[in-house]
Amino acid sequence: MKLFDHLMAMLFVFMIICSPAAAQTLLDHGTPVASQDPQTAEEEISAVAAPELYIPDKIHQFENVPAGQTVTHDFIMHNKGTATLHITGVKTG
Amino acid sequence: MKVNTTSYAGRTLRKNIKVSTTDPQQPSVTLSISGTVEKFVDIKPKYVRLTGNAGQDIRTLVSVIPAPKYSFKITEVNARKGSDIEFALSEKSFPEGNGYEILVKNRKTEPGRYHDVLSLKTDSKIQPIVKVTIYGNISKPETE
Numbered sequence: 001m002k003l004f005d006h007l008m009a010m011l012f013v014f015m016i017i018c019s020p021a022a023a024q025t026l027l028d029h030g031t032p033v034a035s036q037d038p039q040t041a042e043e044e045i046s047a048v049a050a051p052e053l054y055i056p057d058k059i060h061q062f063e064n065v066p067a068g069q070t071v072t073h074d075f076i077m078h079n080k081g082t083a084t085l086h087i088t089g090v091k092t093g
Numbered sequence: 094m095k096v097n098t099t100s101y102a103g104r105t106l107r108k109n110i111k112v113s114t115t116d117p118q119q120p121s122v123t124l125s126i127s128g129t130v131e132k133f134v135d136i137k138p139k140y141v142r143l144t145g146n147a148g149q150d151i152r153t154l155v156s157v158i159p160a161p162k163y164s165f166k167i168t169e170v171n172a173r174k175g176s177d178i179e180f181a182l183s184e185k186s187f188p189e190g191n192g193y194e195i196l197v198k199n200r201k202t203e204p205g206r207y208h209d210v211l212s213l214k215t216d217s218k219i220q221p222i223v224k225v226t227i228y229g230n231i232s233k234p235e236t237e
Contacts, residue, residue, distance in 0.1 A: 064131050
C-alpha cells in the first residue's frame, strides 16, 4: 500500500513538471477554462466592443426670431463606446 | 442643422432630422429644433395679382406694415424686370401702426402673363430686403 502511495505521488509530480495546466485541471474539477480557439476568442472580443452614441441634447428650443432669419444649431454627438461609430444616414422630415 | 424661417411668420416652427448610426442600442435617433417665428412685416395682399383686359386700368394697393418690435424704414424700391409694371411708394398710417403703401399698376398692353418682384430696401439689419411678388395676367381687350 505504501508503494502505491509513493507511485501516485511520483505520478502527480511528473504531471506538474510535464503539464502544469493539466495538473491544475486535475485539482480544480469544474473550473471553466477559456477557449483556446482563436476564432471563438475573436468573437468574444467583438461581442464586447461596440459603439455607443451619446447626444447631450436631442432637442433644441431656439428663442423667438423674426421671419426671414436662418436658425442654425449644432447637435453634438459623442461616441462613448469601444468601437468606431458610423453615421449611416441623415433624413429630414 | 439650418432652418429657414421665412414662411413661418407668426407660427411655431418645428423640424426633425432622423440620424441612423451603427450603435446597436440606438440605430436611429431623432433630433429636433423648434421655436416661435415672429412677424417682421405684414404685407397685404401677400402676392399682387394684376388681372384684367388689355387697355383697362389694372392696379393694386399693397400695404407694408412693419412689426412694432422690428420697426424699419423703406429706403428704396426696385423691380426685378420693371417692363410690365409701374409702382409708387408712399408713407401711410394704419390702425396697426405707421407703414407704407405701394401702388402697383399694369403697363402691359398686349395679352399675356408676366411675373415680377419688387425689392423693398430697408434700413433693418434683420431683413435688409423685403420682397413682394407680382403676377400679371392680361387678357384680350373687350370688344364692344
